[in-house]
Amino acid sequence: GAVVSQHPSWVICKSGTSVKIECRSLDFQATTMFWYRQFPKQSLMLMATSNEGSKATYEQGVEKDKFLINHASLTLSTLTVTSAHPEDSSFYICSAGAAGGLSYEQYFGPGTRLTVT
Amino acid sequence: QKEVEQDPGPLSVPEGAIVSLNCTYSNSAFQYFMWYRQYSRKGPELLMYTYSSGNKEDGRFTAQVDKSSKYISLFIRDSQPSDSATYLCAMSVSGNQFYFGTGTSLTVIP
Numbered sequence A: 001g002a003v004v005s006q007h008p009s010w011v012i013c014k015s016g017t018s019v020k021i022e023c024r025s026l027d028f029q030a031t032t033m034f035w036y037r038q039f040p041k042q043s044l045m046l047m048a049t050s051n052e053g054s055k056a057t058y059e060q061g062v063e064k065d066k067f068l069i070n071h072a073s074l075t076l077s078t079l080t081v082t083s084a085h086p087e088d089s090s091f092y093i094c095s096a097g098a099a100g101g102l103s104y105e106q107y108f109g110p111g112t113r114l115t116v117t
Numbered sequence B: 001q002k003e004v005e006q007d008p009g010p011l012s013v014p015e016g017a018i019v020s021l022n023c024t025y026s027n028s029a030f031q032y033f034m035w036y037r038q039y040s041r042k043g044p045e046l047l048m049y050t051y052s053s054g055n056k057e058d059g060r061f062t063a064q065v066d067k068s069s070k071y072i073s074l075f076i077r078d079s080q081p082s083d084s085a086t087y088l089c090a091m092s093v094s095g096n097q098f099y100f101g102t103g104t105s106l107t108v109i110p
Helices: none
Strands: A004-007 A010-013 A019-025 A030-038 A044-051 A067-073 A076-081 A090-098 A106-108 A112-116 B004-006 B011-014 B019-025 B032-038 B045-051 B054-058 B061-066 B071-076 B085-092 B098-100 B104-109
Touching: A004 A090, A010 A019, A019 A030, A019 A090, A019 A112, A030 A067, A030 A076, A044 A067, A044 B098, A076 A090, A106 B045, B004 B085, B011 B019, B019 B085, B019 B104, B032 B061, B045 B054, B045 B061, B045 B071, B071 B085
Parallel strands: A010 A112, B011 B104
Antiparallel strands: A004 A019, A019 A076, A030 A044, A030 A090, A067 A076, A090 A106, A090 A112, B004 B019, B019 B071, B032 B045, B032 B085, B054 B061, B061 B071, B085 B098, B085 B104
């Protein structure tokens, strides 16, 4: 149980285009989803926290107009990188907290590797 | 100063060895301490969780938290090649926002 999927697992796009990444909780309802970015040999950095049906809360330094997050249902959150640039190339990982579960229990997706050329 | 410091390694040990992984932190308000294992190109999976100070054991894994020294450890006994992965420590004040270490890359040699 507690499986989180991400799609796509790997995407290459041209500079200036937008990319959408999906995060799904497959066998549980996720009231809260988190989006992280991980650069090589660096730790996961929290980008934003989203609760179903409400606006995401972005961490300091993360541009909300560039990284659009939509948490439309209890099983799906999307991250759209708008007007992507090479410096946005990174590993993006989502995690989901189960409804009614303990707050420290975040289940991570397998990640999406974004390369912007 | 980073919130969480972790030696990135890499760490290489023979099969059967005891592995010690450590993190230090600066925020004395941290109360939740987690260890995650991350295989290459995969998302992290929760290994151990500890609230406040103390030890916790689960099979071959033991997590220790020393809040007075702001130091946490993960011990792996009888290490196996399948334990080869990157180990991330994570901490939280309230259990929501996590602060991660950079991860320690471990290789267990058969």
